[in-house]
Amino acid sequence: MGGQPVGPGMFKAALADTPREAFNWRLALSVVCFGLMGAARGLDEGLIGTTVTQKSFVSEYNLKTSVTMSKTELASKVGNITAMVQIGSVGGALIAFIACDKLGRIWATRQLCLIWIVGVIIYITSAGSYGQVLAGRFIMGLGIGQTTVVAPAYLAEAAPRSIRGLCICIFSGSVYLGIMLGYFANWGTSIHIANNTSRQWIDATILHLIFAGLILILSLFALESPRWLAKVGKTEKALLNMCKLRQLPAEHPYVQAEMLDIHDQLEREMEATHGSGFWGPFKELFILPRNRYAILLGLGCQLMGQWSGANSITIYAPQFFAILGTTGQSEKLFATAIFGVVKFVSALICAFFLVDFIGRKRSLSIGIIIQCVSVLYIAIYLTAVPTISSGEVQSTIAKHAGTGAIVFIYFSGVGWALGWNSIQYLIGAEIFPLRVRSLGVSLIMCFHFVNQYGNSKAVPLMLIDGSPGLSPKGTFWFFFAVTLLGLGFVWFFLPETAGKSLEGMDELFGLKWTLIGRKGAELTKGKGSVSESMVLGRGVKEIEAGYEGEDRVEDVEKR
Known part of the structure; x- marks a missing residue:
């Protein structure tokens, strides 16, 4: 047991001991339903960043400098429109904690889809009203913000631990599906619909209604999380749903091990906080040292990821391509659309081949290094070639260097998709105990949207030459510094969680804080849960071969 490898080895062991029946259509349906929620954020980021550059939108909402509007005022107005979903999402993330815990993951999904749809309708019917645009986008945010709490929490709870990273990364991959579709929708409407009609941006925005409706319909066929059912005392229903999700009988050792771990953790959590009630999760989250480390880790990941620059580039991609010399509205939107494809493909590679197989920490480190090198090159380029004007630079060498910067x-998008974008949803859903999972993820995602709002507001101002801006080159030097700092943060503080059961995280976060990130996975392999010890012991398959009926259950309980 002591020689069991961590990372790929642990993943292979967990995968080998996961019954084939656990990979079934019911699990796939749940993963598709909740995974597609990532497209909510992605659609908004992909659409709004390009919508505010559409000629029809610019004309309808007067988004251009004039005698009465300076560059700073224009940047502020664009930032208000762009960031209003992030403001609403802060409230949405808070609502999600209550909805998840009181209504369950399924009904929380249904109500957020309805809020999302109402917000979109208000937004697209604004007809030149700046106030209605802000109101509609705020209400959209109340729905969209909930997706980042509800979906990762459900996927973490429903997925077998051997593919938990893959299932949660379907959500982060869907962020880029939304971004890619949003980019292409605006590029297509800019070509095929006249610039003088609001249909140019409204037709693209209807994608929101399509995805919200699809998720709402799929939720009618998805199963409620067995862990949430156990948490609210519906033990029989929890076992029934676990059996359906795994397509295994109740007496199967794999199901029994999972249920034993769930109930054991719930009992320990109740003892630690001396009861439940509304304030029970708050006490547990902030009083217990293991949870304090988890919440600080989650907040740190959000801070480092959001200010590393990649998300800013996603939202303001056309502006960044213009800075690097791409001219023409159609050309900028096309370059932006291809950027969306690159990120989407990278996210899928991370989900299917990296995050479970090589581990969260290695995948994130590789992504950060790629991102760090990318923003460093762009910062050097903008410093060395400061005189970019209307897409033209001073020499052939500089033009080639500019192509390199593009x-x-x-x-940088590849690095972001492999690294921070996947981890910012995955790690928060994994590290908290069941009773505080919704609250912990909710607080982390509130911080996420506060940071994103700050980003959306700050970046247009940061790109301005002179006060109050940093200029384009200064902005990229700032991104480089934060990315480098993030690499050190990951090495010291972030533990490897691949292959560990959700209930086994208590053992990991119970270590001394200086050991959790650097040596936690190695020191706690095979400890903390029945299901994990089965993988490192004789395994499910060997138990199946030697035991039948009640003997199986008794053996699992002894373990």
């Missing part, structure tokens, strides 16, 4: 914009 390529590195794409590489």
Whole structure:
């Protein structure tokens, strides 16, 4: 047991001991339903960043400098429109904690879809009203913000631990599906619909209604989380749903091990906080040292990821391509659309081949290094070639260097998709105990949207030459510094969680804080849960071969 490898080895062991029946259509349906929620954020980021550059939108809402509007005032107005969903999402993330815990994951999904749809309708019927645009986007945010709490929490709870990273990364991959579709929708409407009609941006925005409706319909066929059912005392229903999700009988050792771990953790959590009630989760989250470390870890990941620059580039991609010399509205939107494809493909690669197989920490480190090198090149380029004007630079060498900078914009997207974008949803859903999972993820995602709002507001101002801006080159030097700092943060503080059961995280976070990130996975392998010890012991398959009926259950309980 002591020689069991961590990372790929642990993943292979967990995968080998996961019954084939656990990979079934019911699990796939749940993963698709909740995974597609990532497209909510992605659609908004992909659409709004390009919508505010559409000629029809610019004309309808007067988004251009004039005698009465300076560059700073224009940047502020664009930032208000862009960031209003992030403001609403802060409230949405808070609502999600109550909805998840009181209504369950399924009904929380249904109500957020309805809020999302109402917000979109208000937004697209604004007809030139700046106030209605802000109101509609705020209400959209109340729905969209909930997706980042509800979906990762459900996926973490429903997925077998051997593919938990893959299932949660379907959500982060769907963020880029939304971004890619949003980019292409605006590029297509800019070509095929006249610039003088609001249909140009409204037709693209209807994608929101399509995805919200699809998720709402799929939720009618999805199963409620067995862990949430156990948490609210519906033990028989929890066992029934676990059996359906795994397509295994109740007496199967794999199901029994999972249920034993769930009930054991719930009992320990109740003892630690001396009861339940509304304030029970708050006490547990902030009083217990293991949970304090988890919440600080989650907040740190959000801070480092959001200010590393990649998300800013996603939202303001056309502006960044213009800075690096791409001219023409259609050309900028096309370059932006291809950027969306690159990020989407990278997110899928991370989900299917990296995050479970090589581990969260290695995948994130690789992504940060790619991102760091990319923003460093762009910062050096903008420092060395400061005189970019209307897409033209001073020499052939500088033009080639500018092409290289555009390529590195794409590489930065690859790094972000492999690294921070996947981890910012995955790690928060994994590290908290069941009773405080919704609250912990909710607080982390509130911080996420506060940071994103700050980003959306700050970046247009940061790009301005002179006060109050940093200029384009200063902005990229800032991104480089934060990315480098993030690499050190990951090495010291972030533990490897691949292959560990959700209930086994208590053992990991119970270590001394200086050991959790650097040596936690190695020191706690096979400890903390029945299901994990089965993988490192004789395994499910061996138990199946030697036991039948009640003997199986008794053996699992002894373990």
